[in-house]
Amino acid sequence: MSAAGRLWLAGCGTMAGAMLRRWLSSGLDPAAVTVVRPSGRPVAPGVAVHAAPPAGTPDLLLLGFKPQKLAEAAPRFAPHVGPDTILVSILAGVELATLRRAFPAAGAIVRAMPNTPVAIGEGVVGLFGEGGPEAPANATVAALMAPLGLVEWIADEALFDVVTALAGSGPAFLFRFIDALGAGGAALGLAPDQAARFALATVQGAAQLAARAEAPPAALAEQVASPGGSTRAGLAVLDEAGALARLVEATLAAATRRNAEMAQAARDATA
Numbered sequence: 001m002s003a004a005g006r007l008w009l010a011g012c013g014t015m016a017g018a019m020l021r022r023w024l025s026s027g028l029d030p031a032a033v034t035v036v037r038p039s040g041r042p043v044a045p046g047v048a049v050h051a052a053p054p055a056g057t058p059d060l061l062l063l064g065f066k067p068q069k070l071a072e073a074a075p076r077f078a079p080h081v082g083p084d085t086i087l088v089s090i091l092a093g094v095e096l097a098t099l100r101r102a103f104p105a106a107g108a109i110v111r112a113m114p115n116t117p118v119a120i121g122e123g124v125v126g127l128f129g130e131g132g133p134e135a136p137a138n139a140t141v142a143a144l145m146a147p148l149g150l151v152e153w154i155a156d157e158a159l160f161d162v163v164t165a166l167a168g169s170g171p172a173f174l175f176r177f178i179d180a181l182g183a184g185g186a187a188l189g190l191a192p193d194q195a196a197r198f199a200l201a202t203v204q205g206a207a208q209l210a211a212r213a214e215a216p217p218a219a220l221a222e223q224v225a226s227p228g229g230s231t232r233a234g235l236a237v238l239d240e241a242g243a244l245a246r247l248v249e250a251t252l253a254a255a256t257r258r259n260a261e262m263a264q265a266a267r268d269a270t271a
């Protein structure tokens with residue numbers, strides 16, 4: 001974790017806060033971290049917090065505010081970003097070219113797309129950097145992200161909005177599904193609290209089984225669905241005219257479109 005040297009977080013809300021929690025619990029020295037957040041509110045013992053960027057230059061600056069704040073925040077942080085600084089952005093949508101315009105002196109710029117389960121080391125982090133997978137900064141960024149969960153480089157920045165929809169937003173879609181599973185059971189007569197517990201434990205168990213199994217999820221579904229049995233009757237509803245697949249694809253498409261809109265807004269705001 002010391003690979004990142006002096007680490008500054010610009011913004012420390014839900015997402016950057018989840019990343020920081022995991023970094024600290026996996027051994028990052030809090031004295032190496034500076035959080036800059038408008039409220040100046042404390043974050044964690046030993047982590048310096050400032051309402052505005054202090055003097056100095058970090059080795060790695062993580063942009064953790066909303067994409068809509070880029071135009072306002074960038075001029076405050078840019079003077080602290082030099083050729084020895086790696087800039088990492090978790091801003092949904094916002095492209096490398098926009099970030100490069102806002103931080104012309106940065107030594108390297110990498111986009112990272114995490115999700116909230118990184119807080120417990122069970123997240124996903126998609127990465128895309130300016131210099132391609134072999135750029136020297138990439139090893140530093142990959143080492144920093146490693147404790148957060150599954151870390152993979154994305155081959156094409158044009159796909160980053162899809163990664164954001166699938167993995168960045170994905171937990172929200174799955175939380176909805178857990179609720180829907182419980183609500184479905186409750187609608188058919190189970191006590192709502194018991195239905196909610198069963199739904200959560202079922203999703204947790206199924207995900208863990210799928211993660212450990214050699215067979216793909218489709219084969220695991222077949223193992224549950226006995227011929228002529230009740231699971232088959234339920235799957236027929238999910239599969240009718242590709243109902244579930246179409247719903248999920250439309251969901252990801254809507255989120256992907258919104259990421260592209262935020263990218264455009266950030267381009268316009270920083271032009």
Ligand SMILES: NC(=O)C1=CN([C@@H]2O[C@H](COP(=O)(O)OP(=O)(O)OC[C@H]3O[C@@H](n4cnc5c(N)ncnc54)[C@H](O)[C@@H]3O)[C@@H](O)[C@H]2O)C=CC1
Binds near residue numbers: 014037168
């Ligand atoms: N919430 C999520 O699950 C995910 C969020 N993201 C990205 O993470 C970023 C942050 O999202 P959240 O954590 O959900 O939002 P949030 O609203 O919880 O946190 C943003 C933080 O930025 C701070 N901030 C605002 N203006 C600032 C400035 N000028 N300088 C420094 N800090 C400033 C705010 O005080 C706030 O605490 C967004 O760009 C989003 O696209 C990416 C993946 C997943």
Ligand SMILES: O=C(O)[C@@H]1CCC=N1
Binds near residue numbers: 092164169
């Ligand atoms: O909703 C958002 O815009 C961000 C991107 C991925 C998750 N949250």
